[in-house]
Amino acid sequence: MPDPGLFAAIDLGSNSFHMLVARREHGELRVIDRLKDMIRLAGGVDDQGHLNAETHHKALASLARFGQRIADIPRHQVRAVGTQAFRQLDNLHGFLVVAETALGCPIDIISGREEARLVYLGVCQATPDPGRRLVIDIGGGSTELVIGEGPEPLAAESIPFGCVGMMQHLFADGRLTRKRWKQARQLVQTELLDIEKTYRELGWQQAIGSSGTLRALESMSASQSGEASRSFAQSDIEQLRELILKAGHVDALDLPGLSVRRRPVIAGGMVIIEAIMQHFDIESLAISPHALREGVLHDLLGRLSEQDPRLRSIEAMALRYQCDRDQAERVRDWAMQAAEQITGDSALHRTQLEYLDWSARLHELGLAIAHDRHHLHGAYIVKHADLPGFSHQEQQFMATLIGCHRGKLDPSLIEQQAPRHQQALRLLIAALRLAVTVCRARRDADLPDFGLALNDRTLTLRMPSGWLESHPLTMQGLLQEKRQLGKLGFDLELRDLPKHQMPTDQTQT
Structure with missing residues (x-):
């Protein structure tokens, strides 16, 4: 249990x-x-x-x-x-x-920048706040550099070199030469040029390293000096570099503090941190016991509370692109009510309803570019933007919702999603399209109570008797939606709402 x-x-x-x-x-x-x-x-x-x-x-x-x-x-x-x-x-x-x-x-x-954010969050849990700090995490395939103050990062970047990738790129045969080392260092420093100006302007009071590679280097440094200090200096790395180059080959590395499992990749990690410390004039690097996994754990707690970083990202994007907040809330409320009516308690997971909520808030995002095909503009932005807290799959899911909220439906967009998400996505698209159609007048007074039911493939939308006849634009839109929702496998039927479900002021004579 x-x-x-x-x-x-x-x-x-x-x-x-x-x-x-x-x-x-x-x-x-x-x-x-x-x-x-x-x-x-x-x-x-x-x-x-x-x-x-x-x-x-x-x-x-x-x-x-x-x-x-x-x-x-x-x-x-x-x-x-x-x-x-x-x-x-x-x-x-x-x-x-x-x-x-x-x-x-x-x-x-997750993207490189999201990885960097989570690393920073993890390090923050273990390191007393020293003010502004630079956090460096060397992974197997990339290296993350984050400047932050308090719990939030101010700048987060990822460079496409990690300890494994660097070994494959320049030390694939295991030979460790001074010429290759210099080439590797130059490769890393070339990548750092893109972020140098921003990072130097922000500045930091303390540099902190995380990840197994940097902890291994700290252990090797301590073995050389005989002192365990939870940090190492640039001079320590230079000393270790000479020992590694003297060995000449990965198989010949037998240094105190270096485990057998870490031996095949330690040179790649060492040349990366040496390049970073030299480039940014970092004399000493403190080592944190926490890294990405601790950040994921604490971020998970935030997702399950009112401190979900994804909601902050949605609100920031809506503000940045000047989305009509009243209309977004109007569409969101209608769509959420519709989705809950047709899915009940178990057909959709809570998180999938959250994606509908957030997509509705951003569904008019693309209007900042142009009205024509604005749903596609919005989908592109959401798919490719840096959205702190979101994974690639989450952004693709929301981008599909936004890209399918109006216009001609392309079922292939849904088929590009993981099979386990496709039916939920069809239901959410149907709810969002109906919401956009019914809320087109952009007035709360025009929105009556409604009922929406799903029986096999039939979607039955019930509105108060006579309401659709008195709102011909909505009627026309719903008839057009009947054709589009058919591409999702649904047959839309329009019916009158039973009188006992109508609000009091609509049933009185």
Whole structure:
């Protein structure tokens, strides 16, 4: 039986898979279990995005083990995120089907900037607030750099080099030469040029590193100095670099503090952090015990409370694009009521209704560009924007809702979604299209009570007797919707609302 006090965060990184299981006690989370598997997913992905069979097998075996551990945790209290290596897969949807089956819960694919935000959130849980800070996280496939103050990041960027990716790119044969090291450092510093001006202007009082790579470097540095300080200096990295270059090959690395599992990728991580510290004149880097998975865990708690970062993102976007708030709320209220009537308590998950809520708030977003095809403009913005708190799949889901809220329906847009979401998406699109049609006059006084029922494929919309006849524009719109909703597999019928369901002022004579 599910234990309502348990929560789990799963970080499916390009190098390692991690899981935290925590129990909420007295309003706080206490970690009670950790799991880690070194998969090196990024190392199994070629230039065309193909995942080799060995890595595929290792990943699924790890996910099955994780799945057993979370079997007694309520599904809405588990969140799994995939990062850079997942984003590179050519057949991502196909892999997600088998991966989610093995794990037993959905896997959210997050952008580099969202990964950076979550890393920062995780580090904030462990590090006393020193003022403005720069957080650096070196993963297997990318490196995140975040400047923040307090709990919120001010700038978050991701560069496409991680410890595994760098080893593949310049040290694939295992040889460690000074020439290659210089080339690798220059590659990283070239990427940093794009963010240098913004980051230097923002500034920071403390630089903090997270991730297993940086903790390994701290351990190696401590072994050299004989002192454990939870930090290392630029000079420490330079000393370790010389030891690595002296070894000459990955297989010859045998340094105190370096584990056998970390040995194949440590050089890639070291050259990245050396490049960053040199480029930004960072003399010393403090090391945090927390990283992405802790950020995912605390973000999950926010999603389940009134502090959901996704709602803040929706409100900010609506304000930025000057959406008509009154009309958005009018459409949202009608659509939400319609969806609840046709789905009952179990057909749609609570989060899917949230997507309808948020999509309705943004459905006129594209008007900021042009009225013509504004639904498609809005869909493009939502799909490609940086929306803190959202995964790629969530943004695609909402973009499809917004792109299908008016005009001719293209069923292929729905078929591009994961199969498990397609029926829910059809229902939500139907609710949103009907809401937009009925609310077209943009006046609350024009909106009567209504009833909406779904029986097999028949959608029956009931309005007060005579109301449609006195609102010919709405009648015309609903008749047009009958044709479009047919593409979703629904047959729309218009009926009178029974008198006993009508409000008092409409039934009195």
